[in-house]
Amino acid sequence: MKNIVHILLLFFTCLACNSQERPNVLFIAIDDLRPELGCYGADWAVSPNLDKLAKEGLLFDRAYCQQAICGPSRASLLTGIRPETSGVYHNYIKFRESNPEVVTLPQHFKNNGYETVYCGKIFHHGDLDDELSWSRKPAEDILRDKGIPRPGGFALRENIESTKEQKRKMLQKYGEVAQFGLASGPAYEAADVADNGYLDGYNTELAIATLEELVAKDNKPFFLALGFNKPHLNWTAPKKYWDLNDKDEIRLAAHNKGPLVGAEMGLHASFELRTRHGIPNEGEITPELSLTLKHAYLACVSYVDAQIGKMIAELEKSGLRDNTIIIVWSDHGYHLGDMGIWGKATNYEIATRVPLIIWTPDMPEESRGQKTDALVELVDIYPTLCDLVGIEAPNTVEGTSFKPLLENPKLKWKSAAFSQFPTPALREWGAYPLRKAMRETFFGPLIEVVEGRIIQQQQDKWNRGMFENTLMGYSMRTEQYRFIVWKDRANPEKEPIYLELYDHKSDPAETINMAFNRSKLVKKLMEQFNKGWRGSLPATK
Numbered sequence: 001m002k003n004i005v006h007i008l009l010l011f012f013t014c015l016a017c018n019s020q021e022r023p024n025v026l027f028i029a030i031d032d033l034r035p036e037l038g039c040y041g042a043d044w045a046v047s048p049n050l051d052k053l054a055k056e057g058l059l060f061d062r063a064y065c066q067q068a069i070c071g072p073s074r075a076s077l078l079t080g081i082r083p084e085t086s087g088v089y090h091n092y093i094k095f096r097e098s099n100p101e102v103v104t105l106p107q108h109f110k111n112n113g114y115e116t117v118y119c120g121k122i123f124h125h126g127d128l129d130d131e132l133s134w135s136r137k138p139a140e141d142i143l144r145d146k147g148i149p150r151p152g153g154f155a156l157r158e159n160i161e162s163t164k165e166q167k168r169k170m171l172q173k174y175g176e177v178a179q180f181g182l183a184s185g186p187a188y189e190a191a192d193v194a195d196n197g198y199l200d201g202y203n204t205e206l207a208i209a210t211l212e213e214l215v216a217k218d219n220k221p222f223f224l225a226l227g228f229n230k231p232h233l234n235w236t237a238p239k240k241y242w243d244l245n246d247k248d249e250i251r252l253a254a255h256n257k258g259p260l261v262g263a264e265m266g267l268h269a270s271f272e273l274r275t276r277h278g279i280p281n282e283g284e285i286t287p288e289l290s291l292t293l294k295h296a297y298l299a300c301v302s303y304v305d306a307q308i309g310k311m312i313a314e315l316e317k318s319g320l321r322d323n324t325i326i327i328v329w330s331d332h333g334y335h336l337g338d339m340g341i342w343g344k345a346t347n348y349e350i351a352t353r354v355p356l357i358i359w360t361p362d363m364p365e366e367s368r369g370q371k372t373d374a375l376v377e378l379v380d381i382y383p384t385l386c387d388l389v390g391i392e393a394p395n396t397v398e399g400t401s402f403k404p405l406l407e408n409p410k411l412k413w414k415s416a417a418f419s420q421f422p423t424p425a426l427r428e429w430g431a432y433p434l435r436k437a438m439r440e441t442f443f444g445p446l447i448e449v450v451e452g453r454i455i456q457q458q459q460d461k462w463n464r465g466m467f468e469n470t471l472m473g474y475s476m477r478t479e480q481y482r483f484i485v486w487k488d489r490a491n492p493e494k495e496p497i498y499l500e501l502y503d504h505k506s507d508p509a510e511t512i513n514m515a516f517n518r519s520k521l522v523k524k525l526m527e528q529f530n531k532g533w534r535g536s537l538p539a540t541k
């Protein structure tokens with residue numbers, strides 16, 4: 001009898017801890033946001049809501065993505081499996097096709113009693129509506145009933161028209177290949193519209209309506225994901241956010257040249273920007289245009305920041321903030337003229353470093369408002385959230401819970417973070433291998449220039465098939481160094497093709513490749529690199 005009572009007691013205790021007690025998660029993703037925010041020291045940026053969240057929570061000053069492009073970065077974060085392991089290293093590989101059985105982060109929460117729902121961009125487009133991940137749809141009908149339409153990309157008629165015209169022209173000129181990113185409208189727009197005149201404002205209202213529904217209808221914990229599309233190109237934001245940013249205070253990239261003796265295949269020709277209508281297909285992006293583009297980017301940052309403020313205010317109003325974890329991350333960084341290029345898609349600090357902020361209701365007071373310089377990776381988010389709500393992460397997960405850093409932000413942590421990217425110079429849209437027909441477009445001459453430089457640098461190591469299809473840059477960021485190893489992925493036993501080494505103590509902008517002057521250090525770093533990510537885990541794990 002005593003045993004039965006004991007078992008029943010255990011059963012009811014478990015029931016209680018299973019659902020009611022578990023905290024909710026507000027999971028906020030931002031597309032293409034580099035850490036140029038007030039809370040990251042950029043006092044010209046207007047980001048009061050993220051700054052406030054950082055003051056109340058913990059900010060990660062050295063967080064890195066696993067690949068600086070949307071699809072692979074998000075697939076890695078949301079499956080907990082690195083691009084090298086999953087094989088998802090360009091935007092056209094779907095994670096479900098390469099690994100049908102994988103349990104994603106929201107799916108794992110769903111399987112553990114959570115309502116899981118997303119608004120906006122969480123997975124990359126091809127994976128967006130992964131049915132296994134989400135337990136319900138967002139409250140679109142509520143917005144429809146209120147007469148709030150889902151907006152398109154541009155608000156101004158002239159830009160909607162010019163986008164159509166550009167598409168028609170490009171298809172006529174280049175044929176089918178123009179569909180792959182060539183036919184784009186203008187790079188920016190500042191229409192005098194309400195926040196919901198663009199998609200991120202609409203999605204925020206959708207997330208708020210969904211939150212209300214979750215509160216009213218369910219007593220299950222929730223995992224509510226809100227994914228912002230900005231500051232991804234095109235840089236469209238309501239005019240009032242442009243007005244918030246003073247153009248005179250904006251700083252252009254301090255270093256606008258590639259690294260000295262850097263890998264010639266390591267930088268690209270800014271394709272993503274150059275496809276935009278009104279941006280020169282070749283040649284210099286003038287300082288004047290650069291300033292307008294950066295103004296546009298920062299306006300988008302302020303726009304997203306304001307939406308985050310609204311979302312958190314609603315969470316507070318609902319009375320649930322005290323039992324909700326808030327995490328904000330971006331899928332990768334972004335070159336805004338840095339190293340002479342525009343866009344993501346490199347292995348350097350500027351493209352791999354991301355903003356990451358976490359707030360939990362019960363983190364110690366001493367940790368609030370702190371910055372940690374511990375090396376963390378986006379792949380760590382999956383096990384961290386599991387750890388914070390008391391669910392065991394699947395054993396396929398290749399990240400490490402950074403929950404201990406919330407207790408002590410100064411803890412000695414990982415000795416390296418890992419990223420990768422295949423030959424940025426010779427890949428097209430979304431890291432996809434260069435299509436032959438793409439060489440016939442205005443990309444052709446740009447590719448030829450950079451290809452000439454690669455051949456000159458690599459000499460007898462040059463092999464078109466390998467450089468275009470299987471060469472991979474593997475980047476390891478330690479506390480002091482960035483070490484990049486260029487290897488043929490198809491022949492991993494072979495010697496590296498090229499090495500890069502940047503000393504962040506003396507050269508934080510990565511302007512000089514020191515790999516040829518520091519042989520002892522290179523040997524040491526290569527030993528660490530060869531042990532892979534498992535060789536750089538925190539000692540406490």
Ligand SMILES: [Ca+2]
Binds near residue numbers: 032069070232331
């Ligand atoms: Ca992105």
